Amino acid sequence: xxxxxxxxxxxxxxxxxxxxxxxxxxxxxxxxxxxxxxxxxxxxxxxxxxxxxxxxxxxxxxxxxxxxxxxxxxxxxxxxxxxxxxxxxxxxxxxxxxxxxxxxxxxxxxxxxxxxxxxxxxxxxxxxxxxxxxxxxxxxxxxxxxxxxx
Numbered sequence: 001x002x003x004x005x006x007x008x009x010x011x012x013x014x015x016x017x018x019x020x021x022x023x024x025x026x027x028x029x030x031x032x033x034x035x036x037x038x039x040x041x042x043x044x045x046x047x048x049x050x051x052x053x054x055x056x057x058x059x060x061x062x063x064x065x066x067x068x069x070x071x072x073x074x075x076x077x078x079x080x081x082x083x084x085x086x087x088x089x090x091x092x093x094x095x096x097x098x099x100x101x102x103x104x105x106x107x108x109x110x111x112x113x114x115x116x117x118x119x120x121x122x123x124x125x126x127x128x129x130x131x132x133x134x135x136x137x138x139x140x141x142x143x144x145x146x147x148x149x150x
Contacts, residue, residue, distance in 0.1 A: 014041055014079035020059070022067030022090070030075045031056040034086075037077060042142030050117050051077070051084055054135045057110040058088035066090025066130065084139050089132040095123055096133050 016037045020026035031052045038048045055075060062073040071091035078085045096111055114121050118135035126132045 013081075014038075014077065017074060017076040019072040019074045022063045022071065022073050024060075024063055026073075027056055027059045027063060030059045034075065034077055038079070041079070043079075044140055044143065047084075047137075047139040051086060051137060051139070054086050054114050054117055054137065055088070057114050058086065058133050058135065061096060061110055061133065062088050062090035065094065065096070066092035068092065071129070079139065082138050082140070084137045085134060086137070087132050087134040089126050089130055091130040093125060093129075093131055095131065 014037065016034070018030070018033060020030055034055045035048050035052045038051060055077070059073065059075060066073065068091040073088060073090040076085075076087040076089075078087075111121075114135050118137045121133075121135040123131050123133045
């Protein structure tokens with residue numbers, strides 16, 4: 001028999017999703033809402049920061065490379081025990097690809113960053129339109145003391 005951990009006691013997965021206009025100012029909003037969702041469940045700041053960074057990078061890519069007029073992008077967060085899945089869907093079927101960024105380039109490192117922060121990452125077509133880019137992360141146990149009960 002093993003000692004019961006917080007993950008063992010947490011039986012209800014966290015599920016959150018929201019759609020956003022494909023404009024740059026929505027990226028920090030998506031990050032903030034994902035952070036707030038995890039904080040309300042008692043996850044530590046380091047885990048929150050990692051998930052928010054992944055969410056921000058995938059959302060920025062959705063806006064820059066997948067945004068189409070009249071189509072929203074969607075962010076979904078599913079946390080079940082230590083497993084956290086971040087999914088960002090957009091209206092483009094073009095698969096994500098890493099690019100070679102030079103030292104003075106301002107962009108081009110987002111997918112490398114996502115890969116380094118996550119256990120695994122990938123993408124799949126989304127029907128009827130677009131694609132979903134996802135990353136799976138492993139989180140520490142949430143703190144019972146900081147869990148909001150409202």
